[in-house]
Amino acid sequence: xxxxxxRISRLIKSKIDDTIDKISIMSAPYSYSYxxxxxxxxxxxxxKSCLLHQFTEKKFMASCPHTIGVEFGTRIxxxxxxxxxxxxWDTAGQERFRAVTRSYYRGAAGCxxxxxxxxxxxxxxxxxxxxxxxxxxxPSTVIFLIGNKSDLESTREVTYEExxxxxxxxxxxxAETSAMTGQNVEEAFLETxxxxxxxxxxxxxxxNSAESGVQQKQPQRQGRTSLTDDTQTNKDxxxx
Amino acid sequence: MFGAFxxxxxxxxxxxxxxxxITPQELEKFEKVYMKxxxxxxxxxxxxxxxxxxxxxxxxxxxxxxxxxxIFEGLCKDDPDNKRxxxxxxxxxxxxxxxxxxxxxxxxxxxxxxxxxxxVMLLDxxxxxxxxxxxxxxxxxxxxxxLVLGGLLGVGFALAKKYHxxxxxxxEVRKNEPAN
Numbered sequence: 001x002x003x004x005x006x007r008i009s010r011l012i013k014s015k016i017d018d019t020i021d022k023i024s025i026m027s028a029p030y031s032y033s034y035x036x037x038x039x040x041x042x043x044x045x046x047x048k049s050c051l052l053h054q055f056t057e058k059k060f061m062a063s064c065p066h067t068i069g070v071e072f073g074t075r076i077x078x079x080x081x082x083x084x085x086x087x088x089w090d091t092a093g094q095e096r097f098r099a100v101t102r103s104y105y106r107g108a109a110g111c112x113x114x115x116x117x118x119x120x121x122x123x124x125x126x127x128x129x130x131x132x133x134x135x136x137x138x139p140s141t142v143i144f145l146i147g148n149k150s151d152l153e154s155t156r157e158v159t160y161e162e163x164x165x166x167x168x169x170x171x172x173x174x175a176e177t178s179a180m181t182g183q184n185v186e187e188a189f190l191e192t193x194x195x196x197x198x199x200x201x202x203x204x205x206x207x208n209s210a211e212s213g214v215q216q217k218q219p220q221r222q223g224r225t226s227l228t229d230d231t232q233t234n235k236d237x238x239x240x
Numbered sequence: 241m242f243g244a245f246x247x248x249x250x251x252x253x254x255x256x257x258x259x260x261x262i263t264p265q266e267l268e269k270f271e272k273v274y275m276k277x278x279x280x281x282x283x284x285x286x287x288x289x290x291x292x293x294x295x296x297x298x299x300x301x302x303x304x305x306x307x308x309x310x311i312f313e314g315l316c317k318d319d320p321d322n323k324r325x326x327x328x329x330x331x332x333x334x335x336x337x338x339x340x341x342x343x344x345x346x347x348x349x350x351x352x353x354x355x356x357x358x359x360v361m362l363l364d365x366x367x368x369x370x371x372x373x374x375x376x377x378x379x380x381x382x383x384x385x386x387l388v389l390g391g392l393l394g395v396g397f398a399l400a401k402k403y404h405x406x407x408x409x410x411x412e413v414r415k416n417e418p419a420n
Contacts, residue, residue, distance in 0.1 A: 065357055068328045069294065072256045087256070096287060096322070100294050103266045 032076050032083035036196055037213040038189075039104055041129055042114035043122040044093035047148040050179035051114065052090045055189050060180050067092040070104060077190060079197045086110075086193065105136035109205070109213030110144065110192040117147045117176060120157040130170060138211050140204055142195045144173040146188055151178040254366040258336055262298040270295045286319040290326075297333045309333045324353055331363055340371050 040048045049071055053061050056073040071090040076083055089108075091101040105111075111133050115122040126145070133143055145167045147158065160176060167174035173191055177184040196214065199205045205212045274292040277284040284292075289311050296308030312326045312333070319326070327350045334343035347364045350357065 061358070063356065065354060068325050068359055070257065071359060072253050072260075074253070074256075096290065096325075100270070100291050103262060103295075 031217075032085040033217055034082065034084045034197075034200070035215040035217070036084055036086050036109045036193060037107055038086055038088040038110040038112060038192070039108045040088065040090045040112045040114060041101075041105075041133070042093060042146075043116070043119075043125050043129075044095075046093065046114045046116040046119075046122050047179045048090050048093060048112075048114050051112070051146070051148060051177065051185055051188075052088055054179045054182055054185045056088075058182070060182070066094055069097055070101060075189075077193055079190070079193050082197065084193055084197070086189065102132060102136055105133065107211050107213045108137050108141055109196045110142045111137060112144050112146055112188065112192065113172070114146045114148050115158070115163075116149050117158050117163075118149050118152045118155040123147075123158045123163065126166065130172075137213075140199050141213065142173065142192050142199070143171075144175070144188055144192045147174075147176040148179055150176040150183060151180050254362045258332070258366070260298065261300045262295050267295045267299060267304070286315060286322075289315055290319070290322070294329060297329050297336065302337060305333050305337055324350060327353075328360060328363075331360070331367075335363065335367055335370075338370070340367050340374070343367050344371070 040052060042048055044066065047064075049064050049067050050061055052071065052073045053059060053064075056075050067090060069092055073088045073090065074085060075088075076085050078084070089104045091097070091104060113126065113129050113133065115126055117123075130143070133141070145163065147160070147163050163176075164174055166172075173195065175184045175188050175191070177188055179185060196205070200207065200214060205214055207214055207216050270288075270292045274284055274288050277288050293308045293311035293315065296304045296311070299305060299308070309330060312330050315326045316323055316330075327346050331343050331346035331350065334340070334346065344364070344367050347360055347367060350360045351364070354360070
C-alpha cells in the first residue's frame with residue numbers, strides 16, 4: 001500500500017519535472033538567475049521616467065507628462081555571465097505622491113537618486129531624498145546618484161565636481177547622464193547591478209530576506225545547475 | 241497607438257502595477273491619519289484623502305478597493321485641480337476589481353484630457369485585452385452551445401433521412417446520390 005503510494009507520487013513528480021523542463025526550454029531566452037529590485041527617486045521633472053524609458057526601450061520620450069503614482073519597467077541584463085532581471089519602480093516626483101511612494105522603497109536593492117544639472121533646487125533637495133532612502137531601505141542598498149540632462153551644458157547650474165564631492169562624502173556612486181542622448185544611462189543601471197551582484201557574491205546580502213531586494217531563481221530539482229545550493233539538494237533527497 | 245513600448249512587453253508591465261499590493265501595516269498607517277483628521281476636525285484634507293484612497297486601491301481586499309473608489313469619486317468634485325490623478329486611480333481600481341467596462345469609461349475620460357499619456361494608454365491596452373478574453377470566453381460558450389445544438393439537429397436530420405430513404409424505392413435513392 002505504502003509502496004504503491006510512493007510509486008505513484010514518484011511518477012507524478014517525474015511528470016511535473018518533465019513539464020517544468022518543457023516550460024523552461026520554451027522560455028529559455030527569457031530565463032534569468034536573479035531578480036534585482038530598483039527604485040528611481042528625485043524631484044519632479046528631473047527625467048526619472050525618461051531615464052527608465054531610455055534604459056528599457058532605448059528611446060527618448062520627448063513629451064513626458066508627470067508620472068501618476070508609480071510606473072514600472074523591466075529589462076534583463078547580464079553581469080558576470082549571470083542573467084539578471086531588473087524590476088524598476090519609477091516613482092512620481094510631485095510632492096503630493098511622496099508619502100505613499102515611500103512604501104515602494106522597502107526591499108529595494110538599488111536606488112537611482114536623480115537631480116537635474118540645470119536646476120539647482122533639485123540638487124539642493126538631495127539630502128532629503130537621501131534621508132528617506134537611508135531610513136527606508138537597508139544598509140546594503142546601492143545608491144547611485146544621477147545628474148541628468150548632461151546634454152544641456154549651456155544652462156548647467158551644478159558642476160560635476162560639486163556633485164562628485166557630495167557623492168563621495170555620502171558613499172554614493174555617481175554619473176552624469178542624458179536620457180535624451182542616452183549617454184551613461186546604460187552604465188548607471190549596469191554599474192548599480194554590478195555592485196549589488198558583488199554584495200551577493202561576498203555574502204553581504206541575505207537572499208532569503210525580502211528586504212534585500214534580491215531574489216534568486218532557485219531550480220527546485222537536484223543537480224540541474226551549479227546554482228542550487230547543497231542544503232536544498234539534500235532536503236530534496238530526503239523527501240523522496 | 242502604443243507609442244514606444246514594445247507590444248509584447250506592455251501587458252506584463254501593467255500587470256505588475258495591478259498586482260502590486262500594499263502591506264496591511266502601511267495601509268493602517270494612512271488609515272490612522274485619515275481617521276484622526278475625521279475625528280478631530282470633522283473634515284479631512286484632500287491630501288490625506290488622496291493618500292488613504294490610493295492605499296485602499298492597492299489593497300488586496302475588494303471592500304477596501306470599493307472604499308477607495310468612494311473617496312476618489314468625492315475627490316473628483318472636491319479637488320478638481322488633481323482630477324487626472326483621481327480618474328487614473330478610479331480606472332485602476334475598477335480594473336483591479338475586474339469591472340473592465342467601468343474602468344474603460346474612466347480611461348476614455350482621461351484620454352480626452354490627455355490623449356497621449358503612456359500610463360493610461362498601457363492601462364487601456366490591458367483592459368482591452370481582458371475584455372477580449374471575456375468576449376472570447378462568452379463566444380466559446382455560445383459556440384459550444386451552437387455546436388451541441390447543431391450536432392443534435394444533424395443527428396435528427398440523419399435519422400429522419402434514413403427513415404425517409406428506407407421508404408423510397410432503391411432507384412430513387414441512386415438518382416439522389418450524385419447530388420450528395
